[in-house]
Amino acid sequence: MTSSLSSSLSSSSPSSPAASMLPDGWEMVVGLEVHAQITSSSKLFSGAATAFDAEPNRQVSFIDAAMPGMLPSLNKRCVEKALLTAIALEGEVNRHSVFERKNYFYPDLPQGYQISQLKHPLMQGGEIAIALEDGSTKKIAIERMHMEQDAGKSLHDMILGKTAIDLNRSGVALMEIVSKPELASPQEASAYVAKLRSILRAIDTCDGNMQEGSLRVDANVSVRKKDDPKLGTRCEIKNLNSLRFLRQAVLFEAKRQITLLEQREPVLQQTRLFDTATGTTRNMRSKEEAHDYRYFPDPDIPPLVIEEEQLEGLRAALPELPDARCARLQRDYGISASESSLLGENATSAAYFSTLAASVPAKTAANWMTSELFARLKTHEVEIDTIASILPAERAVKMLLLVEKGTISARAAKTLLDRMLENDKEPAALVEEMGLQQMGDEKTLLPLLQALLDENPKQRDAYRGGKQAVFGWFVGQAMQRTRGRGDPKVVNALLQRLLDNEG
Amino acid sequence: MTHPCDLSLVEMSERLACGDLCPVALTEEALRRAEENKHLNAFVTLNKEGALEQAEQSRKLIKEGKMRALEGIPLAYKDMFCTKGLRTTAGSRMLENFVPPYSAHVVKLLEGEGAICIGKCNQDEFAMGSASITGFGGAVVNPLSDQAGKDQTGKDQAGKDKAGKQLSAGGSSGGSAAAVAAGIVPAALGTDTGGSVRQPAAFTGCVGVKPTYGRCSRFGIVAYASSLDQAGVFARSVQDAFAVLHHMMGYDERDMTSVDSYRGEKVNPDMNFGILLPSLDVVEKYPAISEWLKGMEMLLGKKSVEKNMIAGERYKTKDVNLQNLESGALEAYYIIATAEASSNLARYDGVRYTHRSTHRSTALKENNIDELISGSRSEGFGSEVRRRILMGTHVLSSGYYDAIYVQAQKMRRILKGIFEKMFETYDIILSPVTPTTAFTLEEAKNFSPQAMYLQDFFTVQASLAGLPCLSMPFVKDANGLPIGLQLIAPAFQEERLLAAASHVEKIIGYKP
Structure with missing residues (x-):
């Protein structure tokens, strides 16, 4: 169901269909x-x-x-x-x-x-x-x-x-x-x-x-x-x-x-x-x-x-109506119908989205708004109309660009967003302060990963013996050891190399 | 030398301008005359201090050469006109202590021209009545009471039934009419819903003019029946009445029914008068109407009267005839007026500025708001007001609305159509104002409501059609009491009405 953004914010989400709530054979007319x-x-x-x-x-x-x-x-x-x-x-x-x-x-x-x-x-x-x-x-x-x-x-x-x-x-x-x-x-x-x-x-x-x-x-x-x-x-x-x-x-x-x-x-x-x-x-x-x-x-x-x-x-002076706005977002940005209806029902959220989509890929912006941003607005019981005073689009763009450039991981971005909603500091400064930068540097990662392999010979040998699934376990361990900061791409590549080479 | 209060408004103004007359002295004279004539009961409230302050201001302005159109002219207002800081009761116990924080638009306009308000005139409660006897301040006495039935030496003439009796000044604006007729003020304001200016004017021998509906803003005038109420003027001559009326007309954005459609047309001096006279049985029943007809023959000549008599036949359409102008109009008027009144008077509920019932035992008990409202209204309203509220409530009730109220509105449209048709032939319509001359107060108190409503027999037509009209002294009855002449003009043709009335005034040699 494409419930309106504001209704999902101001009230609990709709429960199961009403038909099943009425005794069999009855219907209501409202x-x-x-x-x-x-x-x-x-x-x-x-x-x-x-x-x-x-x-x-x-x-x-x-x-x-x-x-x-x-x-x-x-x-x-x-x-x-x-x-x-x-x-x-x-x-x-x-x-x-x-x-x-x-x-x-x-x-x-x-x-x-x-x-x-x-x-x-x-x-x-x-x-x-x-x-x-x-x-x-x-x-x-x-x-x-x-x-x-x-x-x-x-x-x-x-x-x-x-x-x-x-x-x-x-x-x-x-x-x-x-x-x-x-x-x-x-x-x-x-x-x-x-x-x-x-x-x-x-x-x-x-x-x-x-x-x-x-x-x-x-x-x-x-x-x-x-x-x-x-x-x-x-x-x-x-x-x-x-x-x-x-x-x-x-x-x-x-x-x-x-x-x-x-x-x-x-x-x-x-x-x-x-x-x-x-x-x-x-x-x-x-x-x-x-x-x-x-x-x-x-x-x-x-x-x-x-x-x-x-x-x-x-x-002639009629402003854009919600349905038209949703259709326009879907058409112009190539986002899904459900995303466009969530973003387009409110003029503020549509405008916010357009600002983001001017700097980062539309799909990224849409996905981030409908999952990350809206969830937080709901938790904080904040209406989208007041978003400019809490998180101006320009700040959100800066944060999303850090993800795009690989400075921080998508996961770190969530932690960063929570912090950004609490204070006005620049995203880059917060990344520095919180130590959220991604580790994508071979020199730092290689010894760390080598140690991981050495300390877990059983798993290493299992992989080399053909158990491909163990690879995922290594990735997980690697991320834990980097406290989530390891650049998944680099970590994957290095692990692959280390595991395959010694084979 | 003429007493300053007996001067015409125009002369008064001239003397004030050249310094022969001091506005303060004039106002003092007017106030003194009001006191002298206390027995007339023409005023509910006198504005002594306020009037003298205004007069002082006028004196200064005249001295400085800044005289405005009505500078220093003492006027009196019917108690339906809200006056800022001066009690306004509408003749009702309901508003006994109401002091408005604002003035009616027309009052402001007159004030802006330098007019002085010497007081608020007595009237029928909420303008409902034709004798000025229903107001909480008591009955107004017609200043002509002293002259009725007497010869020139002041002796009672034999066989004159009204000699020595207190006569009614008519209503509902009886106090304003009396104030003018007694020479207290040269002009006074009244309101006319179904004849409340014209009938008292006829009873007291004044000129009373009601402009086109929408001509004067109703803002700040206590409402009786919104679609009919209009401000009007009493004076001792046509010229004086219009001298005041001219400063009251015009669009006001605070009254959506006021209009701005001045038609300064050239008035044709050879006007074609149509004479609207009811069926013969009415003429025979009322001696005043026979006298009126004789006067008409003297005014226009017998032949002309016959020629210009508006007969039923010419205006007959499928379902309309002149009958509609008589009983039909009166019924439609009382249905529409009472319907609107029942709603307009709902605001007087004991909650805010009105009389509030103090029956603590019942009214102020918790959850007893209905009793507070009905208690306050039962105590605050007099019997005639209560009667009309009940009538109006009835005609709007479901089940009666279509059968009564809607039919009355239909009749109103038919009447408008008949007038339009008549004005294709005639420039001005002439008719009597009232079926009788001034009745005694004793008679008035014994009238049945229906008998009282018959007073409006000739006046409601122009009200329903929203037309400008005027009542002026015409001939006299056996007691020497004035019989009025009504002139009706097409909508917004006040200039034509003035020209016609001045013309008639000249012919009949009326002297203020």
Whole structure:
């Protein structure tokens, strides 16, 4: 499975296929609603700032606090970003979309309504291609995407016995991207979100940070018998904030529903919450308790009209998307499909790779990044996006060139890399300091190898008697005695000569 | 010599410019008159210190030769207009202690021209009403109450039913109308959603103008029904009303529904007036309408009135007829206005700056946020506001939305179409403003809600179509109370409206 780099970094690797996790004859049907916060310095309808983690209520305009007489004023930058997203998702942009009010009372919803789009969303249609475990690709259809405001936050544990309200998030621009119910496993669901996230990051319309809540997922889960064409009753699980929780929640919920059905009990349409501590879901409200949101077109906001010209401009300015980038890396550098998909899903890693490949063979660079570098990023829990501050590509090139020139062995390079991640010293200086230089000098190696043969007459004679396999044992011993520094090529050649000559 | 407060705005300005009149003295006079007329209940808050400070500033600027267009002119604002640092209540207990940290866009524009705010005017709560009796500050009294039914010597005339009674100033901008009619200020701001400037103007004998929807920014005006609300002006003459209105119009990026489409067209002096009069039964039912029709015959001549009477037939299409301009319009108005109000007023929830319920036993208990909100709203809103919120909530509810709200929007589009058609033939449409002249406060308090809503019978059409319109004193009824004339112009034709109204004003010899 070509899992995304970032997902493999931020969560445990996907476990075995879900199909086998469900009882025989059952399948799950999952649709996702993703709330993606639009990357923007100001809110959807006000000029207030949107920085994460600011002091409570420091990023609130009179509009966000719904003071009397305040009116929304649509942020054109947010619209542009949403349009760019629509183009990247290959959806159809509605030239005429309408902002509506979704009315309900909640203390952290100052207006008493959320401005959203119901009947005439900004985009409909579209699709995302995800890679399946067998290497094939599955296209997941997107139902729609619309813009809406975020609500504020109620903080229940800040002041004893009271609820505090933080309106910093109130009015922040969101895109709600709704998939069709076409995902068949927790892995597909998580691959869909990972892919969506890499697209949003590529075009810089959402930073995709799930921990900070800039990307939140609601999952609609239902189950049915495998040959049943009808969809079962669905439950919606709210606010999943990591891919691992998404997979856990979806799987738990599917199993819960199957258990109910197998006991001949109905699945009730509910909105459920996922408990990260127990890995289970619980009922939040049933269909009967659902609000009547009394949607109606917001009279403060004229319909949003999109001109073809603007779309053309945005199409022309669309940055390279992950799929295109992967294909380009594979084509231009002759690396494998799996390597290119690992390297190309993220713009930073693709650029990093290109820098390396300019100085060392592409295959070497690709192999080193996907095996050595990514493994270490995962251990250190570091995102590839911050790589420049930890290991600038120029330093990595210097190190790889030391291997290429034979100054150090590939094995020594691993030790060197670990050290390089801890300090800023030049690779050459570290090699010196750690004594990692390869021993490729005949004068130094010859007496050492001669001694090895002399001290092990049994093995020497066995080889000379025709036991070729013993050669490998000698190489191993030689490397041990040089503490890994012996140049394998020279060691091999000298050993060959010594063993063969005396024969 | 005329008392300075009784001067027209234009004269006032001239005298201020040449130094004959001191802005500080003028403001003091205006404030004194406000105090003298306390019984009218026209003001919720007087801005004594603020006004005098502004006047002092004006005095300095005039002295330095830096006089601005409205320098030193005392004005009053309906309490729907947010005024920075000056309490703004919208006539509601909900906002009894609300002091806005900002001013409405139009207030800022007028301030920028040197206008002085002497106070905030009383009104119906959240601009919902036609009598200025629902505000938490109590009823506004029509300054004409003293003259009604009396002869020139001040004696009650026999058989005049309204003599000696307190009359309503109309609503919802009754306080602003009263302040102008009583000679406290030469002009005042009101808001007009379905007639809230025009009807009080007609009741108090003032000019009241409502510009095209989108002409003035709504930013900073407490919202009642967003798609209908517009700022308007009261004055004692057409010229004065427009002298203020001219400085309020223009695009504001903070109001997405405001527009920048000034049409400075040349106004045709020979205008073609179309007369929009309801069906005969309405004329017969309301004596004021019969008087109005007589006045119309005197103004244009009997023949001309017959010729220009807009009859139903000409505007009949498959499913539309003039009936839509009457009951259809009124229904559509109350559906749309209450729907929007139910949502606009949701922000007053007891959580932030509003009245908050102090029923500690229930409201502030943990997890009882619903009770805090409903408790605060039940206490903070008066009965008419609660009624309209409930109506609006109903028409937007699932199951009723399509059957009621969507139909009302359809009716609104039909109305716009009818007006467009009428303006193909006529330059200006004339109609009555109200079915009756000023009623007594006692009558008002006993009106059923539906009877009160009928006050908007002639005014909601132009509101729904978003058209610029004006109410001016026209003829008088048996009690000597003014009957208004409404002029309606095509969208963004405020200049034409001004020309037409000035023309009529000249003919009927109205003197401010």
